[in-house]
Amino acid sequence: MKRASRMVLIEKIVSENIVTSQEDLLRMMEGKGVQCTQATLSRDLRQMGISRGFDGSGGYRYLLPGKREETAELFPGREMEAITGMTWAHGLLLINTPPGFASAVAIKIDRSGRYEIAGTVAGxxxxxxxxRDNISNEAVEECLTTIFLSNTKTQL
Amino acid sequence: MKRASRMVLIEKIVSENIVTSQEDLLRMMEGKGVQCTQATLSRDLRQMGISRGFDGSGGYRYLLPGKREETAELFPGREMEAITGMTWAHGLLLINTPPGFASAVAIKIDRSGRYEIAGTVAGxxxxxxxxRDNISNEAVEECLTTIFLSNTKTQL
DNA sequence: ATCCAGAGTGCAAATTTATACATTTTTTAA
DNA sequence: TTAAAAAATGTATAAATTTGCACTCTGGAT
Known part of the structure; x- marks a missing residue:
């Protein structure tokens, strides 16, 4: 199991579960058939910016890095309609939107926290x-599908 | 010293300093003439929602709630703190900052006039x-270190 | 093919944080 | 004021996280 794919799984587990400790996460990873040590998780979490925070009821839990308030004026679940075209070039994906919609869509992508996506720049x-390096075009497109389709089919 | 006023001091210290551990905070509190134990800080921090996060340069630091990704004010000489992450991909360097801080940091980079850097695009x-072509990742990172650390000896 | 450099990892130790329990301090109610 | 109850804190310890080190693996360069 490679680091990148392990991180993808970590991101998924942390976003969908209440993870209270690294040992806790370790067990969940094993439940998904992925093995490593707690020390490795500590390093992965730091690299991914996932830190321990509070769950609001006195407990501790791991949280994905910074959410930011939504500035998009996009119809929930219909953001895909704001994408008018996509082109791959030099390993980068250019996404076209109607004028003014780029940052709204980009924010949505950024907020997804998907590991496969190193970042976006919106005009x-x-x-x-x-x-990110070593991530296939297909994987990125799957990410986008996941991000913009409400009925996400689980995989991995 | 009462709990409430101690908490006020904790918030002040955490917002104005890079606190890397509870022991660290304890010493700063003592420097301000307030004494308690690490156990008490642990409890105070939980109640205040102040959790340990990352400083963007591989280190740990405590962050006020809601300021998770925004702790870094763009103080002159402390722009490095506004860099929350960096990733190399496709020979390009993606620099993450708190929302709204990208162009401020990018301007600083542009103005450095470093040959190694062909240019930046900020979202x-x-x-x-x-x-530029044939410039190593390491060389670019050294550039950034030079740009941002040149006048940072006072703090951090 | 071989060597080298760097990334990644496990293990164990060190460090840091959280908590059980006892004690002290503060608050409440009379 | 005073007794009882609740809240806060310290101590000691447990739990959790981080890190130094050694080893492995991988991708390049010779």
Whole structure:
């Protein structure tokens, strides 16, 4: 199991469960058939920016890095309609939107916290999406599908 | 010293300093003439929602709630703190910052006039840094260190 | 093919944080 | 004021996280 895919799983587990400790996470990972040590998780979590916070009821839990308030004026679940085109070039994905919609869509992508996506830069009607190294185009497109489709089918 | 006023001091210290551990905080509190134990700080911090996060340069620090990704004010000489993460992909360097800080940091990079850096593109919270051809990642990172650490000896 | 450099990992030790329990301090109610 | 109840804190310890070190693996360069 490679680091990148392990991280993808970590992100998924942390986003969908209340993870109270690294040992806790370790067990969940094993439940998914992925093995490593707690020390490795400590390092992964730091690299991913996932830190221990509070669950609001006195307990501790791990949280994905910074959520930010939604500035998009997109119809929930219909963000896909704001994407008018996509082109791959030099390993980068150029996403076209109607004028003014680029940052709204980019924010949604950024907030997904998907590990496969290193980051985005948004202009007015174009988004440059930079995948992490060694992530396939298909994986990135699957990410986008996951992000923008409400009925996400679970995989991995 | 009462709990409430101790908490006021904790908030002040955490917001104005890079606190890396509870022991660290304890010493700063003592420096302000307030004494308690690490156990008490642990309890105070939980109640205040102050959790341990990352400083963007591989280190740990305590962060006020809601300021999870925004702790870094763009104080002159402390721009490094506004860099919350960096990733290399496709020979390009993606720099993450708190929302809204990207262009401020990018301007600083542009003005440095470093040959190794061909240019930058800044979004809201992401900067795409394009190195010149045949410049190593390490060289670029050294550039950034030079740019941001040149006048940082006072703090951090 | 071989060597080298760097990334990644496990293990165990060190460090840091959380908590059980006892004690002290503060608050409440008379 | 005073007794009882509740809250806060310290101590000691447990639990959790981080890190130094050694080893492995991988990708390049010779």
């Amino acid at each position: 007015d009607d174009t988004i440059l999406l930079i995948p | 809201d919270d992401t900067i795409l840094l394009i190195p």
